[in-house]
Amino acid sequence: MNESEPNAIYTLETVERITHISKDRIVLYYRHGLVSPIQAGGETDLVFDDEAIHKLRRIAFLLSEYGINQDGLRAFSSLLNEVERLREEVRFLRER
Numbered sequence: 001m002n003e004s005e006p007n008a009i010y011t012l013e014t015v016e017r018i019t020h021i022s023k024d025r026i027v028l029y030y031r032h033g034l035v036s037p038i039q040a041g042g043e044t045d046l047v048f049d050d051e052a053i054h055k056l057r058r059i060a061f062l063l064s065e066y067g068i069n070q071d072g073l074r075a076f077s078s079l080l081n082e083v084e085r086l087r088e089e090v091r092f093l094r095e096r
Contacts, residue, residue, distance in 0.1 A: 009038060010053065012046045019056045026056065032070055034059060034077055 016023045027043050029035045035055045039047040055077065062068045062076060 008050060010048045012044065012048075015048050015053065015056065018053060019060065021056055021060055029056065029059060032074065034070075034073055 010018065012023050012026060015021070015026055019026075026035070027046070030037060030040075030043070030046060035048070035052050037046040037052065038049045039045075058080065059073055059077065062073060066072075068076060
């Protein structure tokens with residue numbers, strides 16, 4: 001079941017409930033640059049969007065399936081972000 005809504009924003013508590021990732025772990029990912037909030041008034045006042053939810057779910061998958069460490073997560077996430085960016089670019093170019 002997908003609990004997120006398009007263009008929605010989520011508090012840290014809501015992200016924890018949606019992703020089943022603890023608030024402490026989400027803050028840790030934020031500190032390490034793995035996920036970016038759309039608003040940060042302090043680590044307890046983080047606000048996220050759908051993109052962050054997607055990234056957190058991907059991180060959870062990579063950890064559970066492959067046991068990747070923080071450095072591996074950072075590298076893998078960067079590569080996956082680039083693949084997604086290139087896919088969007090290809091879609092745009094095909095529509096022209």
